[in-house]
Amino acid sequence: MKKVKRTTIYDIAAKLGITASSVSRALNNSSQVNEKTRELIIKTADELNYKRNTLASNLRKGHSKTIGVVVPRINQNFFSNVIAGIEETTYQKGYNLIICQSGEVHDKEIQCVNTLINQHVDCIVISVSADSYDYQHLQNVLDHGIQLIQFDRVAEELETLKVINDNEQASFEAVSHLIENGYKRIALLEGPQNLNIFRQRKNGYLRALETHKVKVIDELVVENAWTKELGAEATRKLLNLPHPPDAIFASTSDFSALGVLEVANVMNIKVPSELGICGYSNEAFTEITSPSITTIDQFSVYMGKTIGNLFFQEIANVEVSVKPKIISIKPELIIRGSTKKNSSL
Amino acid sequence: MKKVKRTTIYDIAAKLGITASSVSRALNNSSQVNEKTRELIIKTADELNYKRNTLASNLRKGHSKTIGVVVPRINQNFFSNVIAGIEETTYQKGYNLIICQSGEVHDKEIQCVNTLINQHVDCIVISVSADSYDYQHLQNVLDHGIQLIQFDRVAEELETLKVINDNEQASFEAVSHLIENGYKRIALLEGPQNLNIFRQRKNGYLRALETHKVKVIDELVVENAWTKELGAEATRKLLNLPHPPDAIFASTSDFSALGVLEVANVMNIKVPSELGICGYSNEAFTEITSPSITTIDQFSVYMGKTIGNLFFQEIANVEVSVKPKIISIKPELIIRGSTKKNSSL
DNA sequence: ATAAAAATTGCAATCGATTGCGTAAAATAT
DNA sequence: ATATTTTACGCAATCGATTGCAATTTTTAT
Structure with a gap:
């Protein structure tokens, strides 16, 4: 696989004899760029097969538009259904999912969580592993200002958002x-x-x-x-x-x-x-x-959707929510x- | 969720009266940093609860250590097993998985692929959706210098790595x-x-x-x-x-x-x-x-593992592999x- | 004790996109 | 025609980590 130089906003700017600022603004539908310039920029971006570098964008913006999910096993019916549900609601808002499996092992669960913190995910969704004995790593998520949603198997003593079954x-x-x-x-x-x-x-x-x-x-x-x-x-x-x-x-x-x-x-x-x-x-x-x-x-898929919606609700009103919210789904x-x-x- | 200022290598450097360069090197086990300084840095990093910002790191290094996976449905047995297999082999090499589901819809598949390109993933693993009629988006992946591995349902005419069943x-x-x-x-x-x-x-x-x-x-x-x-x-x-x-x-x-x-x-x-x-x-x-x-x-889980290994094999020897490689697994x-x-x- | 080699550390540029602030140009009002 | 407001764009800093090169210090050789 040969190394390819990808086109950046600077390439577009150079070709058009303008600044990267304008290109960036045009591509972000900012109102402070002339309509004709915008069209030209978009056209050129298309020609050059430009794809925004999300890494750079996210670094600058301070968030990743990414949600981390940690489950014991991806290929366990219940969990894969929940994940499918989460994906469905989050994808349409432009969020990506990073999936990890703890394999029911506490140490790996900690590793997963740390990786996700490193990735600067905006939220971690987790169902703890069977042999989890302490929850320092989850507290750590909170300490890093990352939203934490526990589901199904939860550490009750931690004050986080929870989506559970009754x-x-x-x-x-x-x-x-x-x-x-x-x-x-x-x-x-x-x-x-x-x-x-x-x-x-x-x-x-x-x-x-x-x-x-x-x-x-x-x-x-x-x-x-x-x-x-x-x-x-x-x-x-x-x-x-x-x-x-x-x-x-x-x-x-x-x-x-x-x-x-x-x-x-x-x-x-x-x-x-x-x-x-x-x-x-x-x-x-x-x-x-x-x-x-x-x-x-x-109702596992529904549970996943609920988790996704809960997250968006939370980020919508940052200060309003003080008490930990728990959503309980009644099984049948x-x-x-x-x-x-x-x-x- | 309150906004938290996360500690960076600059914070560590400042506290120790040294440069961020040294901190970075120490944290990356570079040989060109004194053993005592390293220990001090690591200790301080720990105290300040430092977590590397992977976004910044990846941006600089030009890769993301992330693999994108696109499947029709996450919660379909075969696919969730393959994903579990991929996760198992890639996780231990420090790679993350971003999972998308196309829902068997061609347009969403294209969207997924584009998102993954934006994310600068190092590799895209895909099983095409049932109603896929053209493969421009996959060609596009190649054009961006991203490794592409097709599995199970593959576009045969595209010269990519493939892992299939016979x-x-x-x-x-x-x-x-x-x-x-x-x-x-x-x-x-x-x-x-x-x-x-x-x-x-x-x-x-x-x-x-x-x-x-x-x-x-x-x-x-x-x-x-x-x-x-x-x-x-x-x-x-x-x-x-x-x-x-x-x-x-x-x-x-x-x-x-x-x-x-x-x-x-x-x-x-x-x-x-x-x-x-x-x-x-x-x-x-x-x-x-x-x-x-x-x-x-x-052998779906095995198939996933094979995909993971194939990827690492490929990045190990960049120039050797010229012809498209196809790995066929014999079902039983x-x-x-x-x-x-x-x-x- | 001095020169040469090796080990450490610092400096500054870089990855690509975003954005506050300032200025020039265009549009509107008087 | 002049003053004022809007609009459009550029400049430069920033996000946090990495790295080539230079500078300094330490170690080793002579």
């Missing part, structure tokens, strides 16, 4: 639904409790049991079962208990729920009559398993075959 | 597999023929039929059936033919194949005994339908239940 409520509704459908011994597969979302889901589970006066049975609550494999393993143990559960709420993910379903199939336990299953996230596949899996839709319980205890499929 | 061969193997399993009337659901990948898949289909001396039946080839809905619609028509097919190769996607399967279920046609089905992409759900769907794995046929005509599930 996990507690969704979880409450899911478990209530199970109870109302006649399930009596409901197990919970829970995720890492250092993440707020999993704590909330557990709380929703507990509240539902309490509300319906169902006793909590400790041995039916399984920690860290948030992959398909871990879900399957947990299920094997649960179903081999002297008093096995008659329903499993895989609060961690649909993948975990899928693991449950597969084990049930192998063990020849009928779903939903002998075992109810509820997942979380509304992954595409939950619709096509047999039976299809009851789950919770998080999608009832499917895997929890219809009393009816046929 | 679609023709994969398709050939899939159809051969169907024939060898006793299917005789094999329908093809094809995608937009302006995209190379769909042309190649069709060619593979035709070559397989020819090789096995099976006649091509025009009415079994259906155009533009590349969503679940279109796949379903096409299937209804096909299965209502006087001489319906006994197998359908949904060369466009697994979603299309899923549409086929659902229609077959509704019409009470047994898969795989009465109808064989083969999809494309190895989406997660193909494993868990019943029967599970035979499909083709494209994953045989599952939906094509086992003669055996039980």
Whole structure:
């Protein structure tokens, strides 16, 4: 790839015997440049195949028109949907997205954040990784005067903008639904409790049991079962208990729920009559398993759009917003075959 | 968000009574700065919470250490996997990714590319949108001296680096597999023929039929059936033919194949005994339908990594590479239940 | 102790675009 | 025709970091 000298506003100015100032103004639709000169400049810019150097422009202007996004995994359905949503709203306002993945590793998350600070992004959107234990790096973002929006998995103690799902409520509704459908011994597969979302889901589970006066049975609550494999393993143990559960709420993910379903199939336990299953996230596949899996839709693309809009709202009125804003999106319980205890499929 | 004055190398220099030059050199591990001064500088930089302004640095150095990626949809499995792969290899070399989605719209694709040129990215990685009809914008990338890597869906006539799947061969193997399993009337659901990948898949289909001396039946080839809905619609028509097919190769996607399967279920046609089905992409759900769907794995994450590595290889030896390089990845046929005509599930 | 070589540091220009301020030219008012 | 206001454009500094070259200091050799 040969080195190419790109045309600058100086080249245009030189060709026209004017100053770069005028070229710059013309290209920025400033009113203080003659209409004819402007046309001439634009025409010449076009001829010379001029492309503005955003780096220089941003350096001068002191912002980058860029938003940094940090997620655990880009290629996880939920996250890629959120990113798609963010992109949609921000692109049309001329903002670019820089995407990083932390791979669920705290140190890499810090690195990502630092890179984004170096890039002088105008905003950092983040969903923290599972093993995050402190939030100094996020505080640092704020200290650098960069807007910070946390979503889904958030550090609650930090006063930032947040866009979250009402996990507690969704979880409450899911478990209530199970109870109302006649399930009596409901197990919970829970995720890492250092993440707020999993704590909330557990709380929703507990509240539902309490509300319906169902006793909590400790041995039916399984920690860290948030992959398909871990879900399957947990299920094997649960179903081999002297008093096995008659329903499993895989609060961690649909993948975990899928693991449950597969084990049930192998063990020849009928779903939903002998075992109810509820997942979380509304992954595409939950619709096509047999039976299809009851789950919770998080409106991920919408969440992304909300994040984008929130950002623009914030930069629109700089001083007005004092208190940290939290936008909570209500997820929706999608009832499917895997929890219809009393009816046929 | 209050405006914060960020510390620069000048602040550090001032505090230490030295020049910004030395600070810069110290921070870049230049050998021409005294070890003690360096330590002092680094310590002070740390104290002042200094973060390099990458914009300024890049402007001066004439590159951005940034790679632009343009895909039709970020939240499509294949693409988000490729992106994840690219990110993995490029991140560790200090490169950032700017992601854009064209939404399958040619004009937006052009806009995206222009934005990336403005950003002075060092490389643009692109998979063209379905309705792309000309490639002036890609030529423009080259004209600006920006490295261009096309992947998957590529404009063949452009001499650029390409990372592709051997679609023709994969398709050939899939159809051969169907024939060898006793299917005789094999329908093809094809995608937009302006995209190379769909042309190649069709060619593979035709070559397989020819090789096995099976006649091509025009009415079994259906155009533009590349969503679940279109796949379903096409299937209804096909299965209502006087001489319906006994197998359908949904060369466009697994979603299309899923549409086929659902229609077959509704019409009470047994898969795989009465109808064989083969999809494309190895989406997660193909494993868990019943029967599970035979499909083709494209090694998408690996593809992303390959793209990243190719880029670094290229910038390593600038002059050596003259001819356009094409890396072809061989996809793998994953045989599952939906094509086992003669055996039980 | 002196000359030569090497190691440090400073100076000033540069990357490309933007913008406040000043001035010349054109348009309008008196 | 002269005074005043507008409009259009140029000058020069600025954003923050980098780097070739020059200048100074330190080290090594003689």
